[in-house]
Amino acid sequence: MTSENQPRHSQSELPCVLSLKLPPSFLTFGDHFFDSPKFQYLKAYESPLPLPQFLQAHAQSVQAILASGAAPVTAETIRLLPRLGLVVTTSQGLNHIDLSECHRRGIAVAGAGTLYSADCADYVVGLLIDVLRKISAGNRYVKQGLWPSQGDYPLGYKLGGKRVGIVGLGSIGTEVARRLDAFGCSISYNSRSKKSLVPYTFYPNVLELAANSDVLIICCALTDETHHLINKEVLSALGSDGVIINIARGPIIDEKELVRRLVKGEIRGAGLDVFEHEPAVPAELFALDNVVMSPHCAVRTWGSFEDLRKIVIGNFEAFFSNEPLLTPVALDHLPHLSR
Amino acid sequence: MTSENQPRHSQSELPCVLSLKLPPSFLTFGDHFFDSPKFQYLKAYESPLPLPQFLQAHAQSVQAILASGAAPVTAETIRLLPRLGLVVTTSQGLNHIDLSECHRRGIAVAGAGTLYSADCADYVVGLLIDVLRKISAGNRYVKQGLWPSQGDYPLGYKLGGKRVGIVGLGSIGTEVARRLDAFGCSISYNSRSKKSLVPYTFYPNVLELAANSDVLIICCALTDETHHLINKEVLSALGSDGVIINIARGPIIDEKELVRRLVKGEIRGAGLDVFEHEPAVPAELFALDNVVMSPHCAVRTWGSFEDLRKIVIGNFEAFFSNEPLLTPVALDHLPHLSR
Numbered sequence: 001m002t003s004e005n006q007p008r009h010s011q012s013e014l015p016c017v018l019s020l021k022l023p024p025s026f027l028t029f030g031d032h033f034f035d036s037p038k039f040q041y042l043k044a045y046e047s048p049l050p051l052p053q054f055l056q057a058h059a060q061s062v063q064a065i066l067a068s069g070a071a072p073v074t075a076e077t078i079r080l081l082p083r084l085g086l087v088v089t090t091s092q093g094l095n096h097i098d099l100s101e102c103h104r105r106g107i108a109v110a111g112a113g114t115l116y117s118a119d120c121a122d123y124v125v126g127l128l129i130d131v132l133r134k135i136s137a138g139n140r141y142v143k144q145g146l147w148p149s150q151g152d153y154p155l156g157y158k159l160g161g162k163r164v165g166i167v168g169l170g171s172i173g174t175e176v177a178r179r180l181d182a183f184g185c186s187i188s189y190n191s192r193s194k195k196s197l198v199p200y201t202f203y204p205n206v207l208e209l210a211a212n213s214d215v216l217i218i219c220c221a222l223t224d225e226t227h228h229l230i231n232k233e234v235l236s237a238l239g240s241d242g243v244i245i246n247i248a249r250g251p252i253i254d255e256k257e258l259v260r261r262l263v264k265g266e267i268r269g270a271g272l273d274v275f276e277h278e279p280a281v282p283a284e285l286f287a288l289d290n291v292v293m294s295p296h297c298a299v300r301t302w303g304s305f306e307d308l309r310k311i312v313i314g315n316f317e318a319f320f321s322n323e324p325l326l327t328p329v330a331l332d333h334l335p336h337l338s339r
Numbered sequence: 340m341t342s343e344n345q346p347r348h349s350q351s352e353l354p355c356v357l358s359l360k361l362p363p364s365f366l367t368f369g370d371h372f373f374d375s376p377k378f379q380y381l382k383a384y385e386s387p388l389p390l391p392q393f394l395q396a397h398a399q400s401v402q403a404i405l406a407s408g409a410a411p412v413t414a415e416t417i418r419l420l421p422r423l424g425l426v427v428t429t430s431q432g433l434n435h436i437d438l439s440e441c442h443r444r445g446i447a448v449a450g451a452g453t454l455y456s457a458d459c460a461d462y463v464v465g466l467l468i469d470v471l472r473k474i475s476a477g478n479r480y481v482k483q484g485l486w487p488s489q490g491d492y493p494l495g496y497k498l499g500g501k502r503v504g505i506v507g508l509g510s511i512g513t514e515v516a517r518r519l520d521a522f523g524c525s526i527s528y529n530s531r532s533k534k535s536l537v538p539y540t541f542y543p544n545v546l547e548l549a550a551n552s553d554v555l556i557i558c559c560a561l562t563d564e565t566h567h568l569i570n571k572e573v574l575s576a577l578g579s580d581g582v583i584i585n586i587a588r589g590p591i592i593d594e595k596e597l598v599r600r601l602v603k604g605e606i607r608g609a610g611l612d613v614f615e616h617e618p619a620v621p622a623e624l625f626a627l628d629n630v631v632m633s634p635h636c637a638v639r640t641w642g643s644f645e646d647l648r649k650i651v652i653g654n655f656e657a658f659f660s661n662e663p664l665l666t667p668v669a670l671d672h673l674p675h676l677s678r
Binding site for chain 1: 486
């Protein structure tokens with residue numbers, strides 16, 4: 001019996017995407033958020049099998065992987081999947097994917113593209129104003145009922161005129177620069193190379209950038225080269241009146257050293273959305289009003305997740321139709337892979 | 340005996356400025372913050388006399404007043420000072436000065452001019468991003484140690500694309516517009532009249548503005564006309580997805596109605612730096628994460644107080660030298676006085 005309502009493919013004919021772990025967005029949007037009539041998911045997290053056995057059992061089916069920051073794609077996983085041709089991740093960062101192995105095998109990688117850039121840049125500005133103008137701390141002061149008895153709140157610091165140093169002038173860093181320009185900040189940056197079309201001052205290394213900045217904003221990717229890039233020397237160069245904002249990845253900062261300085265008052269303040277061992281956060285910072293912390297929220301808006309849905313599904317559908325990917329990562333251009 | 344070190348005037352010869360109350364900034368900067376060698380202060384707050392007797396005792400000396408939001412200049416005070424020629428206030432708002440009486444008597448008024456505009460606008464953006472992206476609430480979540488056990492934080496709302504309605508496009512409102520423009524918001528405003536050189540959409544009344552806005556930002560002066568301007572109808576027009584930010588004056592909003600809506604979830608959130616009966620704040624709001632409150636801090640930065648010092652002293656010195664004031668308030672142009 002045939003009918004117009006019958007699907008063109010039966011479920012078993014559809015190409016398979018491996019989903020390693022329930023993506024965080026599923027908790028908000030439900031299990032079918034990334035569904036498409038053109039492919040099906042093999043959900044490793046629903047199987048009682050340990051991952052290696054699960055992968056061996058489906059080795060000939062898996063053509064693509066849906067990854068997220070919480071679901072790393074290791075070289076071991078990749079080696080068990082001979083037909084793997086694509087990894088799509090829901091996160092801005094790529095440090096959870098073994099890009100060398102993908103590059104070696106010719107496996108394509110698609111990321112979030114510039115999807116999160118505006119939201120991340122908004123969040124940077126929010127954290128920075130919060131630290132300088134003490135908004136979270138003032139909110140607590142009012143909500144604890146202290147205003148009537150303890151009077152005026154301590155003065156904050158002006159944003160206008162601040163020398164802002166951006167570490168990593170990619171798509172997020174550029175959006176940050178554009179926004180802070182409108183507040184009368186002067187913008188400098190450090191990047192792998194000087195950008196020809198950009199009106200901001202370039203510093204060839206982070207140490208020089210920090211020495212010439214009141215505010216240091218971390219917007220670069222986490223790689224072997226940027227691990228603990230913001231170390232004791234850079235924090236010293238930023239100085240005791242400096243402010244640091246990190247919405248990139250925790251391990252880019254030597255967190256132990258930053259915490260030591262914050263506790264000792266050797267730096268003015270910090271806005272931290274990411275941490276070296278998140279969700280574990282240094283408890284020494286809990287009592288500090290000049291530290292604003294958030295639980296990795298810079299990309300987390302309703303709007304960005306709706307857009308993410310279109311990009312993730314679109315990338316898989318393009319791959320299975322032999323069309324160009326929507327947001328491919330140019331692995332050949334990643335400096336630590338292109339040797 | 341004469342000496343080059345002797346002052347040109349003895350203290351008693353210097354013209355007198357009445358200081359009604361210790362200005363808030365004195366607590367931070369000390370009692371001599373607004374001192375000048377060209378005039379002296381008569382400090383009513385240091386006298387054991389009740390204010391009317393103090394004023395009567397110095398009626399012939401007082402030529403000017405240093406006022407602040409916490410030190411109102413009433414018609415009664417003005418009537419007791421026949422030689423009064425100038426009121427200088429440290430605050431952005433003028434609602435604590437009886438402007439009608441000043442106007443009638445030909446007494447000049449000098450305010451903070453545009454001194455606070457940039458800081459206020461920065462604070463508006465900070466409050467707005469905080470409310471939309473839940474920064475203060477996320478900070479509390481992390482600092483209470485909830486992240487590891489309770490997991491991902493709820494999604495926030497995008498700032499980009501929001502329709503922002505500015506009530507009062509004066510110097511602060513204009514700075515707010517310029518900033519939010521850089522975030523991809525679309526800007527509209529309501530003002531006493533349409534501004535010819537402004538690219539933003541004008542709505543002739545607040546009700547229409549609210550009906551066409553996702554975010555309503557209060558930047559106007561408090562006058563008889565703007566008291567409870569943001570009432571039940573305007574909040575209804577803004578709707579349950581709306582956000583309101585107030586850095587102007589508390590009584591511009593019908594606070595009871597706003598609190599009712601926030602408690603009932605009939606409005607998405609609020610960022611409030613000012614309150615109808617501050618420092619008293621509605622305790623019903625203390626537990627609401629979508630309400631960010633601050634203790635009247637929008638103007639409070641180290642930089643703005645340093646600039647304020649120059650403007651306050653400069654206005655008094657100009658007055659006593661018969662020079663034009665630095666930041667005169669054009670009383671003739673205030674709508675409720677020019678009839």
